[in-house]
Amino acid sequence: xxxxxxxxxxxxxxQHPSTHGVLRLELELDGELIVNVKPHxxxxxxxxxxxxxxxxxxxxxxxxxxxxxxxxxxxNFGYVIAVEKLLGIQVPERVEYIRVIMGELQRIASHLVAxxxxxxxxxxxxxxxxxFRDREKILSLFEMxxxxxxxxxxxxxxxxxxxxxxxxxxxxxxxxxxxxxxxxELNNLLTFNKIFIERTANIGVLPLDTxxxxxxxxxSLRGSGLAFDIRKEDTYSIYDRFDFxxxxxxxxxxxxxxxxxxxxxxxxxxxxxxxxxxxAIDQIPDGDVKAAIPKRIKPPKGTVYTRVENPRGELGYFxxxxxxxxxxxxKVRAPSFVNxxxxxxxxxxxxxxxxxxxxxxxxxxxxxxxR
Amino acid sequence: xxxxxxxxxxxxxxxxxxxxxxxxxxxxxxVLFAVWFERKVSAHMQDRLGPMRxxxxxxxxTIADFVKMLQKEDIIATEADRKLYTIAPVLVFTGSFAAYxxxxxxxxxxxxxxxxxxxYLLAVSSFVVAGILxxxxxxxxxxxxxxxxxSAAQIVSYExxxxxxxxxxxxxxxxxxxxxxxxxxxxxxxxxxxxGGPEFSLAKFLLIPFMFVGFLIIYISTLAEVNRTPFDIPExxxxxxxxxxxxxxxxxxxxxxxxxxxxxxxxxxxVTILFFxxxxxxxxxxxxxxxxxxxxxxxxxxxFIAKGIFFVFVQMWLRWTLPRLRVDQLMxxxxxxxxxxAFLNLIIVGFIxxx
Amino acid sequence: xxxxxxNTWYGIWTVLIGMKITFKHLFTPAVTIQYxxxxxxxxxxxxNRLYVNIDDCIGCDQCSRACPVNCIEIExxxxxxxxxxxxxxxxxxKALWVTKFNIDIAKxxxxxxxxxxxxxxxxxxxDVYEFSEFERDNLVYKFANLTEEEAVEKKSxxxxxxxxxxxSRQVGAAASAKPETPVKTQQENKNx
Ligand code: SF4
Ligand code: SF4
Numbered sequence: 001x002x003x004x005x006x007x008x009x010x011x012x013x014x015q016h017p018s019t020h021g022v023l024r025l026e027l028e029l030d031g032e033l034i035v036n037v038k039p040h041x042x043x044x045x046x047x048x049x050x051x052x053x054x055x056x057x058x059x060x061x062x063x064x065x066x067x068x069x070x071x072x073x074x075x076n077f078g079y080v081i082a083v084e085k086l087l088g089i090q091v092p093e094r095v096e097y098i099r100v101i102m103g104e105l106q107r108i109a110s111h112l113v114a115x116x117x118x119x120x121x122x123x124x125x126x127x128x129x130x131x132f133r134d135r136e137k138i139l140s141l142f143e144m145x146x147x148x149x150x151x152x153x154x155x156x157x158x159x160x161x162x163x164x165x166x167x168x169x170x171x172x173x174x175x176x177x178x179x180x181x182x183x184x185e186l187n188n189l190l191t192f193n194k195i196f197i198e199r200t201a202n203i204g205v206l207p208l209d210t211x212x213x214x215x216x217x218x219x220s221l222r223g224s225g226l227a228f229d230i231r232k233e234d235t236y237s238i239y240d241r242f243d244f245x246x247x248x249x250x251x252x253x254x255x256x257x258x259x260x261x262x263x264x265x266x267x268x269x270x271x272x273x274x275x276x277x278x279x280a281i282d283q284i285p286d287g288d289v290k291a292a293i294p295k296r297i298k299p300p301k302g303t304v305y306t307r308v309e310n311p312r313g314e315l316g317y318f319x320x321x322x323x324x325x326x327x328x329x330x331k332v333r334a335p336s337f338v339n340x341x342x343x344x345x346x347x348x349x350x351x352x353x354x355x356x357x358x359x360x361x362x363x364x365x366x367x368x369x370x371r
Numbered sequence: 372x373x374x375x376x377x378x379x380x381x382x383x384x385x386x387x388x389x390x391x392x393x394x395x396x397x398x399x400x401x402v403l404f405a406v407w408f409e410r411k412v413s414a415h416m417q418d419r420l421g422p423m424r425x426x427x428x429x430x431x432x433t434i435a436d437f438v439k440m441l442q443k444e445d446i447i448a449t450e451a452d453r454k455l456y457t458i459a460p461v462l463v464f465t466g467s468f469a470a471y472x473x474x475x476x477x478x479x480x481x482x483x484x485x486x487x488x489x490x491y492l493l494a495v496s497s498f499v500v501a502g503i504l505x506x507x508x509x510x511x512x513x514x515x516x517x518x519x520x521x522s523a524a525q526i527v528s529y530e531x532x533x534x535x536x537x538x539x540x541x542x543x544x545x546x547x548x549x550x551x552x553x554x555x556x557x558x559x560x561x562x563x564x565x566x567g568g569p570e571f572s573l574a575k576f577l578l579i580p581f582m583f584v585g586f587l588i589i590y591i592s593t594l595a596e597v598n599r600t601p602f603d604i605p606e607x608x609x610x611x612x613x614x615x616x617x618x619x620x621x622x623x624x625x626x627x628x629x630x631x632x633x634x635x636x637x638x639x640x641x642v643t644i645l646f647f648x649x650x651x652x653x654x655x656x657x658x659x660x661x662x663x664x665x666x667x668x669x670x671x672x673x674x675f676i677a678k679g680i681f682f683v684f685v686q687m688w689l690r691w692t693l694p695r696l697r698v699d700q701l702m703x704x705x706x707x708x709x710x711x712x713a714f715l716n717l718i719i720v721g722f723i724x725x726x
Numbered sequence: 727x728x729x730x731x732x733n734t735w736y737g738i739w740t741v742l743i744g745m746k747i748t749f750k751h752l753f754t755p756a757v758t759i760q761y762x763x764x765x766x767x768x769x770x771x772x773x774n775r776l777y778v779n780i781d782d783c784i785g786c787d788q789c790s791r792a793c794p795v796n797c798i799e800i801e802x803x804x805x806x807x808x809x810x811x812x813x814x815x816x817x818x819x820k821a822l823w824v825t826k827f828n829i830d831i832a833k834x835x836x837x838x839x840x841x842x843x844x845x846x847x848x849x850x851x852x853d854v855y856e857f858s859e860f861e862r863d864n865l866v867y868k869f870a871n872l873t874e875e876e877a878v879e880k881k882s883x884x885x886x887x888x889x890x891x892x893x894s895r896q897v898g899a900a901a902s903a904k905p906e907t908p909v910k911t912q913q914e915n916k917n918x
Binding site: 055058059060061062063065126130133136140143144145146147148151153161162165185188189190192193194195 | 733736737739740741743744747748751757768769771772773792793794835836837838839842851
């Protein structure tokens with residue numbers, strides 16, 4: 001006679017070392033095998049969208065910072081583009097270039113955290129700290145420019161809060177030269193480490209059709225093998241002027257779309273970002289960093305949707321203006337939120353330890369999931 | 372040492388207590404050092420500084436932490452099984468402490484000359500499993516339970532490759548006594564087992580690669596036995612928070628830490644004795660050459676501890692380099708890789724030693 | 727079998743590569759510093775605690791309106807015609823007594839939105855970042871340089887003046903009988 005068995009519910013989070021913030025996962029376990037995963041979100045809900053309705057257009061920008069706090073620049077970027085479209089204004093060339101450079105630096109900084117924490121979840125502590133060391137260098141560039149290290153409020157409607165620092169160009173070039181070898185070092189230390197490969201290859205395979213059905217975007221989608229990048233697909237700002245590639249997952253060490261592919265796509269993307277910065281940094285034209293816009297931003301009635309390629313995927317802003325000082329409605333399509341939905345699908349049939357590896361490879365930021 | 376004290380005092384009890392006390396003091400001092408050392412090693416490997424405030428480069432940090440730990444409230448969860456919960460840390464520590472009884476620190480300084488020392492060590496060191504299981508079960512916490520289960524499976528499995536490698540050494544030396552194994556590898560470092568043992572013959576040179584493989588296997592499996600990265604699955608902090616000691620705090624938690632570090636040295640000692648000449652100096656003794664015979668045991672103790680600490684350092688080095696394996700991969704490494712290799716190694720070493 | 731040996735080899739080899747890298751780092755100088763003893767020099771644009779040079783403040787309330795979290799609280803009282811409040815350093819004439827200028831730094835999100843609107847550049851961010859307190863109330867920074875009595879006095883002065891004006895106007899324009907209320911609301915608006 002077979003023994004009666006039952007599954008065990010394990011509550012992972014919201015206070016757990018590797019749920020990347022305050023995500024709560026309800027794991028149904030059979031031994032250590034995952035039968036079911038239920039993510040519970042909302043612990044970090046701060047009513048961004050409702051708040052935005054009570055703020056004037058420029059005042060919303062500090063709030064966008066706080067959604068995806070690892071990629072604040074890019075959140076600003078998406079929002080200001082939306083408002084500028086609503087206003088129908090053009091920003092100076094110089095602003096566009098600086099925005100792209102800042103955005104790409106931010107992408108690198110954000111990927112560094114994503115890669116580092118993915119490694120940390122798997123137990124590699126040292127690469128994590130090396131990556132944070134490098135991220136600090138980028139943050140210092142930001143601090144030099146706008147005075148803040150994490151929540152920048154740098155891109156303003158119609159321009160930037162500050163012009164770049166006179167040393168910025170030189171230091172950025174130094175950073176690029178410094179950073180290339182550290183990617184190689186990282187690859188040697190972590191990416192191609194046998195244990196790391198064992199832990200991530202063939203784990204949490206996300207087939208392309210599932211990814212598309214769930215609306216997954218960003219490196220997670222590209223890891224599954226589709227070269228979809230809004231910078232190319234629906235070009236905004238001046239991304240069409242630069243030459244860069246869209247890395248996709250190829251299943252180098254396992255199946256296409258596994259955790260390792262998602263991880264590796266990020267590494268390759270950092271290299272592409274470096275390329276974009278290299279091209280842009282020498283071409284920054286002279287000029288003003290503020291477009292001539294009225295002091296009180298009061299867009300005409302209308303709606304606008306813009307999307308940008310945030311380090312985590314498609315970040316969309318949908319704004320309805322009723323012609324007042326405050327937006328009537330701001331809706332955010334948060335990539336982390338959408339990407340998290342596929343998580344349960346990925347985990348089924350894996351072990352507890354894999355949940356962590358998969359979660360790390362999807363790279364969510366709870367600030368953005370909950371908003 | 373026991374014998375010496377016994378002769379001196381004429382009482383078994385005094386001799387036993389005193390010997391035990393010396394070893395306990397050694398363990399405590401070692402743990403104080405090792406915790407600090409691990410922090411410093413990890414810090415410098417990660418381009419950090421580590422503790423710097425308490426004493427020179429933070430040497431007294433562990434003592435400060437210890438004092439802090441003493442002051443902590445001893446919390447026992449309501450649903451925990453109080454008796455087992457309290458016994459577990461003691462049991463775990465006893466296991467690792469008992470192992471020290473048979474370790475020859477030098478020709479004079481050893482707790483007890485057990486003839487079957489190496490088997491005693493292997494047996495006692497798996498005593499820890501019982502404590503860990505108890506801790507995991509009694510905490511009444513799912514994470515602890517998972518950690519304990521993993522740990523039990525892991526420690527039991529990894530006994531096998533360890534034992535197989537030990538067997539090959541036993542075959543080569545023909546003794547089970549740790550003291551004798553150490554004695555055999557006397558004089559210079561080319562007499563160590565890793566270089567094929569003291570006998571100078573063709574077999575010695577043939578043995579070197581296999582001894583090296585044996586060393587790798589036993590080092591890896593002892594690493595797993597003491598739950599160090601890449602095998603720190605029972606306490607994988609990113610998955611199980613802290614594994615079987617999640618619920619522990621204060622001094623009870625310190626006991627687990629104590630035994631973890633004590634175990635680190637114990638397994639390094641085993642590796643040292645089996646392959647790296649135990650307490651033997653690599654270049655002969657200062658005491659012998661200047662005619663001060665009494666100096667030799669101290670020199671031996673120095674070499675033994677130095678070697679032990681070197682292997683502890685390698686353990687730390689690995690820990691701060693590698694990610695950790697998954698449960699099933701851990702078993703794969705053990706059953707599919709280490710055990711076949713160890714077997715093959717055993718057979719080959721057997722044939723060569725017949726030569 | 728070949729795969730098996732390759733796996734073993736690859737496992738050992740990559741571990742050794744990793745160990746080489748970490749060993750190298752054992753001897754590279756640390757990037758962290760001993761914080762309270764050593765501090766990183768802050769860049770000039772750094773955004774930390776706000777400071778208001780109250781002597782230059784004209785009480786225009788622009789900064790408070792720009793703030794997304796409403797952490798600046800300003801109260802002003804109109805000066806009387808005869809009073810001279812001096813001018814700001816860039817030559818603007820002051821016309822309001824700033825009776826209250828509180829910034830609740832605990833609420834402030836350091837967004838710096840309050841800085842650019844200021845016409846006299848008297849509110850700015852400094853590089854002070856170590857100002858933790860045990861009481862949250864201590865984080866409310868009071869910049870107004872009038873004492874409470876002075877503030878009350880100014881207020882009552884103004885009210886008296888207003889009442890007098892009102893009275894004289896009422897006397898003067900008793901015939902036209904202007905409604906009182908709109909005047910009052912206007913005043914309130916200005917005061918806010
Ligand atoms: S920095 Fe931002 S939050 Fe702080 S007072 Fe100024 S506007 Fe308000
Ligand atoms: S904007 Fe400047 S002048 Fe106006 S109230 Fe604020 S600090 Fe004073």
